[in-house]
Amino acid sequence: MRVAGVAPILGPARLASWGFSPAERPLIMITLENVTKTYKNSTVALRDANVEIAKGEFVFLVGASGSGKSTFIRLLNKEETPEQGHIYVAGKDIGRLSGWKVPYLRRNIGCIFQDFKLLPTKTVFENVAFALEVIGRPRSVIDSQVPAILDLVGLGHKSDSFPTELSGGEQQRVSVARAFVNRPLILLADEPTGNLDPATSVGIMKLLDRINKTGTTVVMATHDRGIVDTMRRRVIEIDRGSIVRDQARGVYE
Amino acid sequence: MPVKFDYLVRETTSNLGRNVTITLASIMTVAVSLALVGASLMLRSGVENATKRWQGGIEFVVFLRTDATQQQIDSLQNDLDQSPEVAKAVFVDQQQAYSEFKTLFADSPELIDSVTAKDLPPSFRIEPENKDVDAVESLGLTFEGRSGVDQVVFASKTIRLIQQLSSRLTVGIFVIAAFLLGAAGLLILNTIRMAMFARRREIEVMKLVGATNWFIRVPFMLEGLVQGLIGAFVAIGALAAFKPFFQKWLPSAQDIPLVGGFQVSGSEMTVIFITLGIVGIAIGAIGAGIAVSRFLDV
Numbered sequence: 299m300r301v302a303g304v305a306p307i308l309g310p311a312r313l314a315s316w317g318f319s320p321a322e323r324p325l326i327m328i329t330l331e332n333v334t335k336t337y338k339n340s341t342v343a344l345r346d347a348n349v350e351i352a353k354g355e356f357v358f359l360v361g362a363s364g365s366g367k368s369t370f371i372r373l374l375n376k377e378e379t380p381e382q383g384h385i386y387v388a389g390k391d392i393g394r395l396s397g398w399k400v401p402y403l404r405r406n407i408g409c410i411f412q413d414f415k416l417l418p419t420k421t422v423f424e425n426v427a428f429a430l431e432v433i434g435r436p437r438s439v440i441d442s443q444v445p446a447i448l449d450l451v452g453l454g455h456k457s458d459s460f461p462t463e464l465s466g467g468e469q470q471r472v473s474v475a476r477a478f479v480n481r482p483l484i485l486l487a488d489e490p491t492g493n494l495d496p497a498t499s500v501g502i503m504k505l506l507d508r509i510n511k512t513g514t515t516v517v518m519a520t521h522d523r524g525i526v527d528t529m530r531r532r533v534i535e536i537d538r539g540s541i542v543r544d545q546a547r548g549v550y551e
Numbered sequence: 552m553p554v555k556f557d558y559l560v561r562e563t564t565s566n567l568g569r570n571v572t573i574t575l576a577s578i579m580t581v582a583v584s585l586a587l588v589g590a591s592l593m594l595r596s597g598v599e600n601a602t603k604r605w606q607g608g609i610e611f612v613v614f615l616r617t618d619a620t621q622q623q624i625d626s627l628q629n630d631l632d633q634s635p636e637v638a639k640a641v642f643v644d645q646q647q648a649y650s651e652f653k654t655l656f657a658d659s660p661e662l663i664d665s666v667t668a669k670d671l672p673p674s675f676r677i678e679p680e681n682k683d684v685d686a687v688e689s690l691g692l693t694f695e696g697r698s699g700v701d702q703v704v705f706a707s708k709t710i711r712l713i714q715q716l717s718s719r720l721t722v723g724i725f726v727i728a729a730f731l732l733g734a735a736g737l738l739i740l741n742t743i744r745m746a747m748f749a750r751r752r753e754i755e756v757m758k759l760v761g762a763t764n765w766f767i768r769v770p771f772m773l774e775g776l777v778q779g780l781i782g783a784f785v786a787i788g789a790l791a792a793f794k795p796f797f798q799k800w801l802p803s804a805q806d807i808p809l810v811g812g813f814q815v816s817g818s819e820m821t822v823i824f825i826t827l828g829i830v831g832i833a834i835g836a837i838g839a840g841i842a843v844s845r846f847l848d849v
Contacts, residue, residue, distance in 0.1 A: 375759075397764070398763070398764060401758075401761040401762060401763045401764065402761065403761070404758070404759065404760065404761035405760070405761035406761075409759050415752070415755065415756060415759070417752055417753055417756060418752075428753075428756065428757075428760075429756070429760040431558065432558075432757045432760060432762035432766060432767075433760065433761055433762055433763075433766075434766070476756075476760070477760075480760070480761075
């Protein structure tokens with residue numbers, strides 16, 4: 299499928315900017331090696347997790363509330379650091395990444411959340427543009443990329459609206475646009491349909507599926523049985539911090 | 552990067568505008584404390600200028616005749632160096648006396664024009680071993696009436712009192728100013744903390760999409776810096792405006808000759824103003840720096 303205005307995801311220039319020579323083109327996008335994460339109150343959020351996710355995969359993380367799905371996601375963009383083990387993103391050990399380089403890691407990872415995290419004082423256009431503006435992209439890039447991505451998520455006609463004037467589904471589309479406008483290698487989604495009704499959720503899932511088909515690796519934590527069972531993608535089930543199931547073309551249970 | 556520049560200007564001004572009252576409070580505190588510091592620095596350099604020849608333990612001055620011969624000077628120098636009662640004797644020649652005269656009367660150029668180096672007496676400034684009033688006086692009088700000596704002048708009690716008073720006043724004002732500057736720093740810290748709180752959603756999104764730490768920090772740092780700098784400008788403006796009034800309150804030079812020397816020259820004012828500017832910027836930067844490093848978890 300061809301998506302208007304979307305550049306090839308892993309072009310040589312992009313890889314070079316991320317520190318790879320073209321020969322090192324990573325096929326495995328995410329690796330967790332014996333990763334354990336314990337919180338201060340001694341809750342074990344993740345215990346000895348070993349996972350490999352290839353470039354272009356679509357992975358569901360399922361499990362009860364508090365099982366460790368969110369921690370899994372937060373570890374990947376280094377919002378949390380593990381006690382033990384190594385995490386590789388696009389071949390790089392992010393545990394060895396010094397603090398000032400973390401922002402550059404995050405430029406390659408888009409994030410969407412249950413609560414959208416849109417800025418209420420900015421319009422739809424400005425919310426998406428903000429993501430490019432704060433990483434120093436020139437105005438010309440912003441003016442060409444933002445309308446293209448808003449068209450992609452089907453909100454080209456609402457670019458001057460404020461988030462409060464939009465439905466929940468539309469707000470989540472804006473947040474997807476913001477996460478994807480910089481063409482990340484990976485899209486992390488933490489319960490993106492948690493606040494949406496089933497019909498709207500289907501729309502968001504179609505959008506994520508389209509993004510996945512452009513080569514972006516998608517990792518999505520969810521409670522939504524219907525979505526998991528319909529999509530039939532890889533399912534990783536976490537139970538009290540342990541990975542208890544890892545199934546290709548899996549179902550919720 | 553043009554985007555980055557308007558971004559910085561926009562963010563800094565909108566932050567300053569968001570908490571107008573607290574921003575004003577911190578600017579005023581910086582201004583008041585820096586005005587105090589500046590006033591005491593001006594007072595100190597005024598007193599220093601008025602009592603220039605009495606600095607550093609100098610208790611009396613032997614003024615020579617303007618026509619004293621080199622031989623007379625050498626012999627006096629020799630005797631002073633030999634004398635066990637003299638701790639230090641500094642010779643001030645006519646050129647040095649003239650340059651001191653020029654700083655002293657910098658505000659009266661017509662007076663400087665009417666005097667040349669040749670009109671001013673050379674002198675020895677003498678620091679005796681024994682600072683006791685009677686001992687100083689008897690030592691000084693031994694030089695009176697020597698060939699080439701015009702007169703011996705002793706540091707008066709008034710001068711000592713003024714010096715003491717000014718140094719105590721300076722210390723006192725500095726202590727108060729230090730407290731005020733501390734308060735100003737804390738106020739700036741709090742203003743910036745509030746600005747960060749008001750923008751916590753934006754900061755969260757910025758971190759999420761990979762804005763660099765400095766990109767997030769710099770607008771807040773600038774905000775503190777601008778507050779400190781504006782405070783310093785207000786203090787400098789106030790000092791510059793009030794200086795002429797203050798000089799009008801001084802008793803006239805005819806009544807008390809010492810007051811004639813109570814001057815702060817333009818270059819000294821410049822140094823004081825630059826100092827205030829630097830201190831203002833430093834306070835702003837320190838307050839903002841602490842706020843950014845403590846409350847901005849980037």
